[in-house]
Amino acid sequence: MNPDPANWTDAERTAFYARRESRNRALGILLFVLVALFFGITVVRMTDQINAAPKPVAAPTVPAQ
Amino acid sequence: MNQIATDATTGSAQATLFADWRDYFALLKPRVMTLVIFTAACAMAVAPGKLHPMLAFTGILCIAVAAGAAGALNQWYEADIDALMKRTAQRPLPAGKLAAGEALAFGVILGTGSVAMIGLALNWVAAFWLAVSILFYVVVYTVWLKRRTPQNIVIGGAAGAFPVICGWAAVTGDTPLFAWMLFGIIFLWTPPHFWALALFMEADYAKAGVPMLPVTHGLPETRRQILLYSCLLVPLTIAPTLLGMADWAYGGTAITLGAMFMWMAIKVSRSTATAPSQMVAEKQLFKFSLLYLACLFGALVADRLLLP
Secondary structure, three states, X not given: OOOOHHHOOXXXXXXXXXXXXXXXXXXXXXXXXXXXXXXXXXXXXXXXXXXXXXXXXXXXXOOOO | OOOOOOOOOOOOOOOOOOOOHHHHHHHXXXXXXXXXXXXXXXXXXXXXXXXXXXXXXXXXXXHHHHHHHHHHHHHHHOHHHHOOOOOOOOOOOOOOOOOHHHHHHHHHHHHHHHHHHHHHHOOHHHHHHHHHHHHHHHHHHHHHHOOOOOOHHHHHHHHHHHHHHHHHHHHHOOOOHHHHHHHXXXXXXXXXXXXXXXHHOHHHHHHHOOOOHHHHHHHHHHHHHHHHHHHHHHHHHHHHHHOOOXXXXXXXXXXXXXXXXXXXXXXXXXXXXXXXXXXXHHHHHHHHHHHHHHHHHHHHHHHHHOOO
C-alpha cells in the first residue's frame, strides 16, 4: 500500500475505511462490555458487603401500661 | 495509521494497512489462550469455596486477557524470528499488519488492566500471581531464556502453569499444596508436549536460530528427555489421589491416560525417524498430549463436582 494517503487508489481507500470502521466497531463493543462488566462487579461486591454487614437489632418493645 | 517502515534489524515486514481488529486478536495467541482458560477454569472449579458467577467470569476473563497480553508482548519481542519460521511468518507483526509500537502498547495496556481488574474485583493474591505469570513469560522465557538455552521450554513451562495458581487464588485467596500440584502437572507436561512438536519442526527452529533441544543436542537426546519428563509427569498426576486430595474417579483416569502417555513416549524414544514426514510417533504424542491435559483436568473437575 502506498505510504502517502494522497496517492491511494480507490480500492486502497475503500480497504482503509473498511478496516478503520471494523476496528472502531470492535472498540465500541469492547467499551460497552467493559461498562456492563464493571456495573455487574459493583453490584455483586456491594450486595456481598450489605449481606455481610451486621443486622440492626430491634429494640425490645415495652407493652403499653 | 501504521507508519510504513522497513525494519531490517527486527526482520518485521512493512506495516501495510490500517490494522483490523482481527490482527489485534491474533496478537493474543487465541489457541494458547484456550488452554489457559480451560486450566484456570478447572482450578477455580476444584478450589474449595464459592464465587459469584459474575466474579468467576471476571476472574477467567482477566486470566485470559493476561495470557493474551503476554502473547502480544512475546510477539512484539520475537517479530524477527517469527518472520523466519514458516509456522509464525503470518503473524500480524512479521506479516506487516501491525506496527511494533502498537503491539507493545496493546500488550502493556492489557497486562496492567487485567492485573488491576482481578485485584479490584477478586483479590490481590490472584493479582500478584497474574502479574508474575505475565512477567515470567515475557521477561524470563521470551527475553532471557528462549534464545539462550535449550532448557527454555522447561523453565518457560512455568509461565503456562501459573494460570492454575491464579485461578485457585481467585477463589480462596491462597495457594495450597494442591494448587501447586496442578502447577507441577502443567510444568512437567510442557517439555514432552513442546519437544514432540520441536522434533518435527526442528528445521524451522534451526533456521530461526532458536536453541531448542533437537537443534542443540540432537533428536536422540530430545527423545530421551521426553521419556524422562513423562516418567516424572505420570506419577505426579496420580499423587493427588494417593494423598487423598482427589477421588479414584480422577485417579483411574490419571492412571489410564498416564499409561497411554507413557506408551507414546516410549514409542517416541524408540523412534529413529529423522525426516518430519516419517515422525508419526512424535506427531501422535504431540496431539495426544493436548487431549491428555484436557481429559486430566476435566476428570478432576468431574471428580470434585459431580461425584458425591
